[in-house]
Amino acid sequence: MKKIGIDLYGGDNAPESVIQGAIFALENKFLNNCELVIVGNKKDYSEKFNKFNNVSFIDAENTVDNHTKPTQALKMKTSSIYKGCELLKNKELDAFVSAGNTGALLSAGTFVAGRLKGIKRPALAVALPSKTTPKILIDAGANAEVKPEFFYDFAREGIAYADFMGIKNPKIAILNIGTEEGKGSTLVKNAANYLKEKNLNYVGFIEGRDVFTGDYDILITDGFTGNTVLKTIEGTAYYILSELKASIKKGGLFAKLGALMMKGSLYSLKTKLDYRQYGGTFFLGVNGILVKAHGSSDSEAIANALYVASEAAKKDIVSRITKEV
Known part of the structure; x- marks a missing residue:
């Protein structure tokens, strides 16, 4: 079963849009044969997902905002963005989705999750x-x-x-x-x-x-x-x-x-x-599937981002890049 992570605090409308989008994706079978891993505060939000048996939480803090510099994000090791990319690196997630600060996510993707061997510059x-x-x-x-x-x-x-x-x-x-x-x-x-x-x-x-x-x-x-x-x-x-x-x-x-x-x-x-309708952009060339959803994503955009992330995980897009390299 593939594990698809979502940044609870990413985006202008988070966490409400993320919660609603995740619930929509779960109810409408966007995440078939996948476990949804929510990277955020379990204590405050876990009860909203009690009816689902394929949802888990990884505790993280809401410390990265739109004003956080990419270099600062690398020091915020308890933030949802940092933890999500760390989970990618450790193969504890098959994909990670965030609508948060683009610079912070790209920085964490490059230096925390890491680049694929043979790739100098990952890209969106x-x-x-x-x-x-x-x-x-x-x-x-x-x-x-x-x-x-x-x-x-x-x-x-x-x-x-x-x-x-x-x-x-x-x-x-x-x-x-x-x-x-x-x-x-x-x-x-x-x-x-x-x-x-x-x-x-x-x-x-x-x-x-x-x-x-x-x-x-x-x-x-x-x-x-x-x-x-x-x-x-x-x-x-x-x-x-x-x-x-x-x-x-x-x-x-x-x-x-x-x-x-x-x-x-x-x-x-x-x-x-x-x-x-397109969900988000893929940050390709990192050691894992990293999807950047639009900063103003609503619940529909979040649900579609989770869908494309799960499909990329099932079809193993990272191995395809490795093959090209």
């Missing part, structure tokens, strides 16, 4: 919607400053993630300001030359406008750019949906009738653009 990988199979963006925020050779680590981590998602022989591209080989910064041009020398299915550069539609499967960039892309996508999606909703309200009877007739299509669009 996120699935983006597309017309066919999801696109994989990596790095989505772990490494603001990188070297060309780090792109090779990102590629191998992305290949393992693609394999986990059922994508075979994925096409690998680098995010750039143009598709021509002479365009871009020294970093991306050197990274492209580096990947060309490796036995990878590298297909060249992809522009920002083709993130959702380009002929690729894995899109590699530095963490600063990747996180900016991700946040821009989220902001744009919310803006479009809110403006569409406002336009329908102002449009009168015919607009509302039209919206009613298109209800299924509009709901499908909203679902594709909703980060909650």
